[in-house]
Amino acid sequence: MVRVRTRTAGQAYTIREAAALTGLPASTLRYYETVGVIGPVSRGETSGHRVYDEEDLDQLMWVACLAATGMSVADMRTYVTNGQLGVQAAQEQIQLLTEQERRLALEAERVALRHRYVRLKIDYWHAVAAGDSARTQQLSKQAAALAAELTGTTQQ
Amino acid sequence: MVRVRTRTAGQAYTIREAAALTGLPASTLRYYETVGVIGPVSRGETSGHRVYDEEDLDQLMWVACLAATGMSVADMRTYVTNGQLGVQAAQEQIQLLTEQERRLALEAERVALRHRYVRLKIDYWHAVAAGDSARTQQLSKQAAALAAELTGTTQQ
DNA sequence: CCTTTGACTTGAAGTACTTGAAGTTCCTAG
DNA sequence: CTAGGAACTTCAAGTACTTCAAGTCAAAGG
Numbered sequence: 073m074v075r076v077r078t079r080t081a082g083q084a085y086t087i088r089e090a091a092a093l094t095g096l097p098a099s100t101l102r103y104y105e106t107v108g109v110i111g112p113v114s115r116g117e118t119s120g121h122r123v124y125d126e127e128d129l130d131q132l133m134w135v136a137c138l139a140a141t142g143m144s145v146a147d148m149r150t151y152v153t154n155g156q157l158g159v160q161a162a163q164e165q166i167q168l169l170t171e172q173e174r175r176l177a178l179e180a181e182r183v184a185l186r187h188r189y190v191r192l193k194i195d196y197w198h199a200v201a202a203g204d205s206a207r208t209q210q211l212s213k214q215a216a217a218l219a220a221e222l223t224g225t226t227q228q
Numbered sequence: 229m230v231r232v233r234t235r236t237a238g239q240a241y242t243i244r245e246a247a248a249l250t251g252l253p254a255s256t257l258r259y260y261e262t263v264g265v266i267g268p269v270s271r272g273e274t275s276g277h278r279v280y281d282e283e284d285l286d287q288l289m290w291v292a293c294l295a296a297t298g299m300s301v302a303d304m305r306t307y308v309t310n311g312q313l314g315v316q317a318a319q320e321q322i323q324l325l326t327e328q329e330r331r332l333a334l335e336a337e338r339v340a341l342r343h344r345y346v347r348l349k350i351d352y353w354h355a356v357a358a359g360d361s362a363r364t365q366q367l368s369k370q371a372a373a374l375a376a377e378l379t380g381t382t383q384q
Numbered sequence: 385c386c387t388t389t390g391a392c393t394t395g396a397a398g399t400a401c402t403t404g405a406a407g408t409t410c411c412t413a414g
Numbered sequence: 415c416t417a418g419g420a421a422c423t424t425c426a427a428g429t430a431c432t433t434c435a436a437g438t439c440a441a442a443g444g
Contacts, residue, residue, distance in 0.1 A: 088421075099402060102423090107400090119409055121422050141342045145400065162357040169350045176343040183339055186251040187332040193289060194325045201318040212282075216239050219249060244391075255432055258394090263430090275439055277392050301430065 085124040094132045096139075101132070109135055109148050141172060142179075189218055241280040250288045252295075257288070265291055265304045293324045296331055345374045 091098040101122075104110050110131055113122045124132075131152070138148045151168055154161035192215050199207040247254040257278075260266050266287055269278045280288075287308075294304050348371050355363040 086421080097402085098422095100400090103401060116409090116422095119422075121409075137345065141346055159356055159359075162353045165353045166350055166357070169346055169353065173343065173346045173350065176339060176346060180336065180339045180343060182248070182251065183332060183336045185248060187329065187336060189249050190289075190325055190329045190332060194322060194329060197318045197322045197325065201322070219239065219241060219245055242391080253432080254392090256430090259431060272392095272439095275392075277439080 083126055085129065087122050087124070090122075090124040090129060090132065093129060094136045096132065096136055104132075104135060104145075107145055107149070109145055109152065142175065143172060147172075185218075189215070192218065239282055241285065243278050243280070246278075246280040246285060246288060249285060250292045252288065252292055260288075260291065260301075263301055263305065265301055265308060267308075289328075290321070290324065293328045296328060341374070345371065348374060 085093070087098045087101055091101055094101070096104075105113060105122075110128070113124055113128055115121060116123050134155075135148055135152065138151060143151070147168060151165065154165050154168075192211060196208065196211040196215065199205075199211055241249070243254045243257055247257055250257070252260075257266075261269060261278075266284070269280055269284055271277060272279050291304060291308070294307065299307070348367060352364065352367040352371060355367055
């Protein structure tokens with residue numbers, strides 16, 4: 073299937089192409105538009121199909137990054153509209169991002185803990201498979217110690 | 229806050245501890261119980277609070293592994309109620325956990341990357357607020373480079 | 385003893401998509 | 415030109431959690 077572009081200036085993309093380029097499914101692109109995370113995309117004159125240009129793609133790339141950091145749709149909407157405002161919104165942008173940073177730091181901690189726990193469990197089952205009951209008990213204790221350590225550290 | 233375990237044999241965990249160890253939020257643990265992905269968890273005599281033991285934790289670990297591989301709740305329920313979960317050999321459990329460990333290593337990487345990205349954006353908006361256009365442009369470039377990395381690793 | 389603080393409980397509502405149905409429109413091949 | 419299939423459209427419903435509200439329970443301080 074060879075696709076021919078009719079536009080002379082700038083590129084035009086179908087929703088499928090935009091999805092492939094941003095890494096977001098087409099359904100999500102439509103969803104983001106309906107909830108206002110991105111502005112309305114222009115439509116084909118006769119077809120009513122969405123036509124994405126480079127600018128739309130840029131904005132979508134940006135939103136894809138925010139989504140990847142775990143930002144909520146409401147915050148993304150705020151963030152995008154603030155971004156278009158420029159300097160006066162900088163303070164708010166910084167606040168939004170600082171909150172996001174804190175969340176990510178917490179997330180990193182949680183992942184590290186889980187990682188340690190899973191490694192311990194792997195060792196445990198190796199010991200079980202080997203019939204090493206001394207080591208089995210030892211590792212079981214370590215897991216309990218890890219659990220004890222986590223009491224009080226896992227606020228949220 | 230000193231936590232005293234009343235059980236003489238085996239460990240008892242609160243929902244918060246179970247959540248931290250399995251990596252699933254407490255709300256998800258409750259949800260999994262209500263929809264039958266895991267069996268009913270025993271409750272504190274007077275409190276009615278959920279009390280997780282080692283066996284519950286193990287079962288939850290497997291379910292967490294299955295969920296991480298993208299298995300639907302319906303399939304997980306089928307899998308568990310068919311009793312295939314309890315019968316699993318140590319070898320298979322080790323394999324599942326090893327895969328989980330790999331995923332966690334990846335997850336840690338992704339979180340670190342997102343963290344860097346957000347910090348960069350914070351710097352960016354600080355530069356914007358300060359009117360430092362040279363630094364603004366520099367950081368914008370850096371963010372774009374990181375964004376490319378981020379969207380590349382976020383595929384699934 | 386009483387109050388406060390914090391973790392827990394349930395159930396209902398909200399969130400962020402995803403999927404499915406039913407109906408155009410585009411494109412290629414006959 | 416016309417038929418057929420792929421890709422698009424909207425809207426409604428489904429999914430997998432998540433958050434909120436209202437209330438219970440337990441330990442610590444006054």
